[in-house]
Amino acid sequence: MSEFTLYIANKATSSWSLRGWLACRLAGIAFDEVTIPLDMPETHEAILRVSPSGRVPCLHHGKIRVWESIAIGEYLSELHPSRNLWPSERAARVHARTIAAEMHAGFAELRRAMWMNVRKRFPGRGRTPEALADIARIVAIWRETRAAYGAGGPYLFGGTFTFADAMYAPVAARFVTWAPELPQDAATYVEAVWSHPWLKEWVTGAAAEPWPTPKYDTPPAT
Numbered sequence: 474m475s476e477f478t479l480y481i482a483n484k485a486t487s488s489w490s491l492r493g494w495l496a497c498r499l500a501g502i503a504f505d506e507v508t509i510p511l512d513m514p515e516t517h518e519a520i521l522r523v524s525p526s527g528r529v530p531c532l533h534h535g536k537i538r539v540w541e542s543i544a545i546g547e548y549l550s551e552l553h554p555s556r557n558l559w560p561s562e563r564a565a566r567v568h569a570r571t572i573a574a575e576m577h578a579g580f581a582e583l584r585r586a587m588w589m590n591v592r593k594r595f596p597g598r599g600r601t602p603e604a605l606a607d608i609a610r611i612v613a614i615w616r617e618t619r620a621a622y623g624a625g626g627p628y629l630f631g632g633t634f635t636f637a638d639a640m641y642a643p644v645a646a647r648f649v650t651w652a653p654e655l656p657q658d659a660a661t662y663v664e665a666v667w668s669h670p671w672l673k674e675w676v677t678g679a680a681a682e683p684w685p686t687p688k689y690d691t692p693p694a695t
Contacts, residue, residue: 477504484679488643492542493530495639500549583607595692596652627665
């Protein structure tokens with residue numbers, strides 16, 4: 474039994490679970506992974522037993538409970554500072570935290586119109602004006618961050634995949650599923666994230682899940 478236990482929902486559709494899971498991988502910790510599938514009669518009670526918010530991911534470390542993805546990243550960064558979940562240079566680190574917080578708090582229309590489902594492809598769907606406005610802002614964030622800090626590698630802060638990339642990884646997954654039109658620099662970044670070994674491992678796990686996800690398997694009509 475590991476020192477840490479991470480409770481997550483379905484890998485196919487749980488974007489927040491992916492963020493928490495990537496934080497654990499970034500920190501280099503050994504952790505037990507427990508999936509509580511969504512939309513089952515017992516789901517709500519099962520999650521409440523392990524997470525006071527009634528949501529996952531939730532990281533258990535002894536008596537400590539951390540039930541928000543961004544807080545999981547911050548907690549593990551404190552425990553393992555040498556792993557550089559955030560960029561080491563101050564200005565870059567502040568920028569990374571700021572864009573991660575913007576992702577955490579915003580882009581509701583994108584979430585609503587183009588949900589994460591790594592087992593499906595819905596090209597051309599979900600392109601509401603509001604979702605497209607969110608995409609334009611995300612593309613701007615990626616472009617500005619890469620221009621300022623991304624020299625020397627394919628990720629937001631260069632050659633190292635950081636927790637900022639982890640926060641945007643579910644967006645990259647959405648863009649693979651829904652295939653909105655992206656400028657070449659954004660498409661190149663999506664490909665870099667999607668091809669990362671950890672994302673491949675997550676997607677392979679999602680493909681093997683036995684639980685149906687009917688709510689997320691049918692795209693909107695337009």
